[in-house]
Amino acid sequence: MPRRSSEVSEPMYFVLTVLLDGPLHGHAILKRIVEVTTGRVRPTVGTLYAILERLTARGVLVVDREETVNGRVRRYFRITDKGVTIVRAEATRMKEAAVLVLDREALA
Template identity: 65%
Template sequence: MPRGTGEVSEPMYYVLTALLDGPLHGHAIMKVVAELSGRRVSPSVGTLYGVLERLNDRGLIVVDREETVAGRNRRYFRLAEEGRAVLEAEALRMQRAAALVIDRPATA
């Protein structure tokens, strides 16, 4: 199986979605994920960095740059082309699955 294929977990889906608009650092990713999910997905720092590591290992995201802010290293991540393709495929899969319920005629 190629690196980027396969399903993504809900936290992974929201992290990939958060990166659609451009590179973000970890704290910003946590904020955007919480907002996008209506606070349903709110990963801890440790969980988030585990997700980021798995996405990076699969080639779905890449490190965009690193900088030092107030004496702390800040790493920015961006969506890789393969990550965009996997995210779009997952969104279409969920849309088709939802249509099975939403488009079903009502029964009496």
């Protein structure tokens, strides 16, 4: 997939997608991605936290809150309006690309 500023990687897309439902912490994000993709997408913990850092630095995500659980800090991330715009634009782009193929299949 070509890289343009308006496009996001597949793991980024699913991080943004699951955060549309509300703030989640890292482990919950991973779990939801696996659920919504029925196991097809399984980012590693390292990949997830790199994505979270990158998207936070770009203003696409923000830290919603932090809590301490069993002595460890748990950060909850929330998608920003900018992030919503990006993930919706990416969904539209993918839908338009899919139609090009699916319309051809219907004609066959």
